Amino acid sequence: MISSSPQNPADIVLSRADTTPDQVRTAADRAGLAQRGWARSGPAERARILSAAAEVVAAASDELTALTVREVGKPRAEAAAEVSRGVSILRYFAQQVYDPIGASHEAPGTALSYTTRRPRGVAGLITPWNFPIAIPLWKAAPALAFGNAVLLKPAEAATACALRLQELLAEVLPPQLLWVVPGGAQTGQAVLDCADVVSFTGSTAVGRQVVLAAAGRGVEVQAEMGGQNACIVLPDADTEACASMVAQAIAGYAGQKCTATKRVIVVGDGQDFRDALVAAMETLVLGDPAEATVAVGPVIDEGARRRVLDAAESAAAAGARILTGGAAVDHDGWFTLPTLVEGVPASHELQRDELFGPICTLSGAPDLTAAIEQANSVRQGLVAGIYTRDLGAALDAAATLDAGMIKVNAPTTGVDFHLPFGGVKESSFGRREQGKAAIDFFTTPRTVTLATL
Ligand code: NAD
Numbered sequence: 001m002i003s004s005s006p007q008n009p010a011d012i013v014l015s016r017a018d019t020t021p022d023q024v025r026t027a028a029d030r031a032g033l034a035q036r037g038w039a040r041s042g043p044a045e046r047a048r049i050l051s052a053a054a055e056v057v058a059a060a061s062d063e064l065t066a067l068t069v070r071e072v073g074k075p076r077a078e079a080a081a082e083v084s085r086g087v088s089i090l091r092y093f094a095q096q097v098y099d100p101i102g103a104s105h106e107a108p109g110t111a112l113s114y115t116t117r118r119p120r121g122v123a124g125l126i127t128p129w130n131f132p133i134a135i136p137l138w139k140a141a142p143a144l145a146f147g148n149a150v151l152l153k154p155a156e157a158a159t160a161c162a163l164r165l166q167e168l169l170a171e172v173l174p175p176q177l178l179w180v181v182p183g184g185a186q187t188g189q190a191v192l193d194c195a196d197v198v199s200f201t202g203s204t205a206v207g208r209q210v211v212l213a214a215a216g217r218g219v220e221v222q223a224e225m226g227g228q229n230a231c232i233v234l235p236d237a238d239t240e241a242c243a244s245m246v247a248q249a250i251a252g253y254a255g256q257k258c259t260a261t262k263r264v265i266v267v268g269d270g271q272d273f274r275d276a277l278v279a280a281m282e283t284l285v286l287g288d289p290a291e292a293t294v295a296v297g298p299v300i301d302e303g304a305r306r307r308v309l310d311a312a313e314s315a316a317a318a319g320a321r322i323l324t325g326g327a328a329v330d331h332d333g334w335f336t337l338p339t340l341v342e343g344v345p346a347s348h349e350l351q352r353d354e355l356f357g358p359i360c361t362l363s364g365a366p367d368l369t370a371a372i373e374q375a376n377s378v379r380q381g382l383v384a385g386i387y388t389r390d391l392g393a394a395l396d397a398a399a400t401l402d403a404g405m406i407k408v409n410a411p412t413t414g415v416d417f418h419l420p421f422g423g424v425k426e427s428s429f430g431r432r433e434q435g436k437a438a439i440d441f442f443t444t445p446r447t448v449t450l451a452t453l
Helices: 019-039 043-061 060-070 075-096 134-145 156-170 187-193 204-216 238-256 272-282 304-318 366-375 391-400 436-443
Strands: 001-005 008-015 112-119 122-126 149-153 179-180 198-202 219-224 228-235 261-268 321-325 337-341 359-363 383-387 405-408 441-449
Touching: 001 043, 001 156, 008 060, 019 112, 019 179, 019 187, 043 060, 043 075, 043 112, 043 134, 043 156, 060 075, 060 156, 060 359, 075 134, 075 337, 075 436, 122 187, 134 149, 134 156, 134 436, 149 187, 156 179, 156 272, 156 405, 187 204, 198 204, 198 436, 204 219, 228 238, 228 366, 238 261, 238 272, 238 337, 238 359, 238 383, 261 272, 272 321, 272 337, 304 337, 304 441, 321 441, 359 366, 366 391, 383 391, 391 405, 436 441
Parallel strands: 122 149, 122 198, 149 179, 198 219, 228 261, 228 383, 261 359, 337 359, 383 405
Antiparallel strands: 001 008, 112 441, 321 337
């Protein structure tokens, strides 16, 4: 397994053997033993240790930011924000351990009926490469807070980040409670074979297999998968401000976020907005992600760049117009220009399937109803946005867009760790993650009836 830097593919960040299924099984057994003691430790102890974990990660912020930039090509400002979010997530879940975990109910006489929650055991976490610090932490922090052990299988392209995170957390966590098991699909399958609960984030194709495998073993599973996120722009929106936000949501981090805007639907004439969006996309600074001012770095690998360029070419062949971009950049690494394509047929892959890169379609709609219909016409439903000053239109959209998360006058990108996160349709399966939703997934309810003799 090799992880190389997308901006400088000759720079091998890490090269190592995959974790074998036997090694995964051994790790799961040891994690299971460590989990018993961890689950018995009180909330104050778990809060103390998770708070200490936050401080250890915070102290390593600069180093983790630099590693994220190097390994996955994330622009420095976004990488730093991601590490800082990871620290906040640890602090947040360190406090959630004090929340109530059940309720007491009416019972005859002096008897007592109450509900409580118990950890599930060893949590198998399978993560993608695009948020190499935040996603492992937004799964591991609640898993640990609520008394589970962790088996984390990071994406190959983000393995160095995950291993460094493990080293840092090992400074404060009880021994053998958290394991990182690097490897590819086979290692991931081995995790599915032995975890007591499975939390997956990644592509829809892999997510489906993960859900089936976990369900086949009768194990609780959540899967957060791809998006094909639309934003609707109404004529009353502030053209410049809106164009700048949309450009950033299309091409920031080279469009490699599950929440990136992939389809822009403009209601009415839209000529001014179209020009402003093209200008805003061309203004984004593209280059070495280590530079503080860069917004658009490379895509993750050569195959990803090829897919962006091929899609632009095939859309053009199908009659679409490339308004900006559509070409690679003469630069070391896997750079491609932010690309906006207009007039792409509804049946074309660019309109239907998530393409993980800085490319987006632009289309028109006569009114809000038609725009919402267009936005809802895909199989995915992660996030959708609307830009308008009309409160009624915003509320209509919030009520009728098929998406798990709705953004009004805000980019489709950007999530809050204290709010439930997830989509509908093919974008998500199972319970929500993050925020107060996490406890429902990482614990199981128990009902106790206590009578007196
Ligand atoms: P991916 O699906 O290729 O891989 C995700 C993880 O699954 C990796 O760790 C991979 O090694 C593992 N895996 C692959 N095959 C497996 C198998 N058969 N069994 C078990 N594990 C297996 O995704 P990726 O390329 O790493 O990430 C990009 C994708 O992630 C995009 O589709 C993006 O939309 C999605 N994503 C979704 C969210 C969200 O919250 N909805 C967030 C970030 C990324």
